[in-house]
Amino acid sequence: MxxxxxxxxxxxxxxxxxxxxxxxxxxxxxxxxxxxxxxxxxxxxxxxxxxxxxxxxxxxxxxxxxxxxxxxxxxxxxxxxxxxxxxxxxxxxxxxxxxxxxxxxxxxxxxxxxxxxxxxxxxxxxxxxxxxxxxxxxxxxxxxxxxxxxxxxxxxxxxxxxxxxxxxxxxxxxxxxxxxxxxxxxxxxxxxxxxxxxxxxxxxxxxxxxxxxxxxxxxxxxxxxxxxxxxQTGTPGEPGTTLLTVSGAVARPAVIETAIGTPIEHILASAGGLLGEPPALLIGGFFGTWVPTAAARHAPFSRAGLAPLGAQPGSGVVIALPEGACGLAETARIMAWFAAESAGQCGPCRYGLADLAAGAASLARPHDGPAAPSGQVARLRRWADQIDGRGACHHPDGAVNLLRSAMRVFADDLAHHEQGWPCRGASAPPALHVPAVHSAWR
Ligand code: SF4
Known part of the structure; x- marks a missing residue:
């Protein structure tokens, strides 16, 4: 609606x-x-x-x-x-x-x-x-x-x-x-x-x-x-309105229309306001960037306004991560989706995304899962550097950007996960909807 x-x-x-x-x-x-x-x-x-x-x-x-x-x-x-x-x-x-x-x-x-x-x-x-x-x-x-x-x-x-x-x-x-x-x-x-x-x-x-x-x-x-x-609306550099799909921990998930440059807290209010205290927002969608909620609240939703946060409007998506959910586990599920959606034409995308997804999953393991191999965080960072910008399209770049932002924003959780102490949210049911992958290319 x-x-x-x-x-x-x-x-x-x-x-x-x-x-x-x-x-x-x-x-x-x-x-x-x-x-x-x-x-x-x-x-x-x-x-x-x-x-x-x-x-x-x-x-x-x-x-x-x-x-x-x-x-x-x-x-x-x-x-x-x-x-x-x-x-x-x-x-x-x-x-x-x-x-x-x-x-x-x-x-x-x-x-x-x-x-x-x-x-x-x-x-x-x-x-x-x-x-x-x-x-x-x-x-x-x-x-x-x-x-x-x-x-x-x-x-x-x-x-x-x-x-x-x-x-x-x-x-x-x-x-x-x-x-x-x-x-x-x-x-x-x-x-x-x-x-x-x-x-x-x-x-x-x-x-x-x-x-x-x-x-x-x-x-x-x-x-x-x-x-x-x-x-007459928007900003001088980015005029007009834009449609945003707002979902996650908000009272009324919706497609809303807003002037470009509207502060994110007004956008969240248009979707009924936040439920609880979401720790982070995923801005721009799966192809986007995790940003701590406190840092994002006052940012104008525009390319210029989001740039200092390292984010971009993308296709106009704001997802509030529910309080208690594990940002690393949610990211790992999205990484698996990115890997499955590779067109399989370029080596870094075909093989690199599968490695990144497996590495992210091992770090996001639930409470009772097997421990990640030592040095996994450093290995993920190195693989991300090797994949970035190496595909024929921007598909792998989006995956790398998402993973890097998760490792930045959920750095404390990452340290706990790597030391073998994942948060309870890692064992909880998925908070974000990740679609099934279809096999057809024709
Ligand atoms: S980078 Fe783009 S073109 Fe290359 S395999 Fe991945 S999705 Fe296909």
């Missing part, structure tokens, strides 16, 4: 009469009352109604999928590619603790589709492919219904831009842009390191824009309300 905050993206959910089911999407007719139809493709008809790339550049919008790349520059890179482009809506949302893109796809599919069509108009694309993890069945159904609604509203007229919906393999790295492109080109959904980049030669050899769901929803709003409006 969406929580309280400055409603921009989520405003439509509050403005329309409550649907019969809270899972229902805003209809095409309701959506069109607030948003005019996007222009057609640039190279196939009239000039666009607005110079969208310039407008987006002036808004300061950056990607909300994790990398925070400036959206205007990304559009600009694709429009200079050779031939008609393709737009991929990246709805894979592989970060296990994130639910914001699925919320948008489920409840506001037309806002996302408008954003995709506007991006298509800007880069001269004649095809949009909306990629959604195939286990996200509600999001897939909602988007398929939304595409059908539009086709029905067009009364048989040939659409200027073809919209396909694709159900992608439920693997973490399948959402990496080169993996999506390779999968759409009938290969496995695994990242490819080799140039050219998707923006130059992507789907069917065409310049391809891969853009996150939330980013496209913001893009649709900027086209409607303008770049100055977008800049």
């Amino acid at each position: 969406p929580g309280a905050g400055p409603a921009r993206l989520l405003a439509e959910l509050r403005a329309v009469p409550a649907p019969a089911s809270s899972q229902e999407a805003v209809s095409f007719a309701e959506h069109r009352r607030r948003y005019p139809a996007p222009p057609g493709p640039r190279r196939n008809g009239d000039a666009p109604q607005i110079d969208l790339i310039d407008l987006i550049g002036r808004s300061g919008l950056s990607g909300r999928g994790g990398a925070a790349f400036p959206t205007g520059r990304k559009l600009d890179a694709v429009v200079h590619g050779r031939g008609p482009a393709v737009v991929i809506v990246n709805g894979a949302e592989g970060e296990p603790a994130s639910g914001k893109d699925r919320l948008l796809l489920r409840r506001l599919p037309h806002l996302v589709i408008d954003g995709a069509l506007l991006a298509a108009a800007a880069v001269g694309a004649e095809r949009v492919v909306i990629c959604i993890d195939r286990t996200s069945t509600a999001a897939l159904a909602s988007v398929r219904r939304a595409v059908a609604e539009r086709a029905a509203a067009a009364a048989g007229a040939e659409p200027a831009v073809a919209i396909d919906v694709a159900a992608t393999p439920p693997r973490y790295v399948a959402g990496e842009s080169s993996a999506l492109v390779q999968w759409l080109n009938n290969g496995p959904a695994k990242p490819t390191a080799a140039p050219p980049a998707p923006r130059q030669r992507g789907v069917a050899g065409r310049p391809t824009l891969v853009q996150n769901v939330e980013t496209l929803a913001h893009l649709a709003q900027i086209a409607r309300f303008g770049s100055e409006w977008f800049r």
Whole structure:
């Protein structure tokens, strides 16, 4: 359920009469009352109604999928590619603790589709492919219904831009842009390191824009309300609002919308406040960083605000570690997930992550488990150094970053565990949900 905050993206959910089911999407007719139809493709008809790339550049919008790349520059890179482009809506949302893109796809599919069509108009694309993890069945159904609604509203007229919906393999790295492109080109959904980049030669050899769901929803709003409006909230360097998925030891786990730069304690308050005294927050998701709660409370949720804590917003996740849970044991479970999610293409990722996961598990052992071999902490640090930056994608880097932050933030626990005195929390049931790993890459 969406929580309280400055409603921009989520405003439509509050403005329309409550649907019969809270899972229902805003209809095409309701959506069109607030948003005019996007222009057609640039190279196939009239000039666009607005110079969208310039407008987006002036808004300061950056990607909300994790990398925070400036959206205007990304559009600009694709429009200079050779031939008609393709737009991929990246709805894979592989970060296990994130639910914001699925919320948008489920409840506001037309806002996302408008954003995709506007991006298509800007880069001269004649095809949009909306990629959604195939286990996200509600999001897939909602988007398929939304595409059908539009086709029905067009009364048989040939659409200027073809919209396909694709159900992608439920693997973490399948959402990496080169993996999506390779999968759409009938290969496995695994990242490819080799140039050219998707923006130059992507789907069917065409310049391809891969853009996150939330980013496209913001893009649709900027086209409607303008770049100055977008800049009225957030910080001068990081304008706008952002969707955050807040979970763990909070009273009301929720997807909330907040201005970038909002202090973390306000974000936690929007999710009903902390339950008990969580010792640490995991900021940015599984790909993120543990930070002591006391240090994080007053930090602004922005790239600049989190940098002094060694953290980043990532895909907009805040998880409060429940009081009494063992941060090392939770991290060890996530490390095992990272190892299982390796695409197995690069040695440091395939073998190194398995070693790191096994090493973390031996340190996080429960009360009555076998002791970790002596020197295990130093060995883990050395292995982490050897893996960092050595994969074709950033998958191993995320695992290393998480492990290092756990060893820093839970340093006292680490010393106890290494000396053979793990805390009681290490024997407790898991506090964080770690998903099962699927085997399919196609
Ligand atoms: S680093 Fe890992 S996930 Fe990334 S391409 Fe290499 S094997 Fe695949």
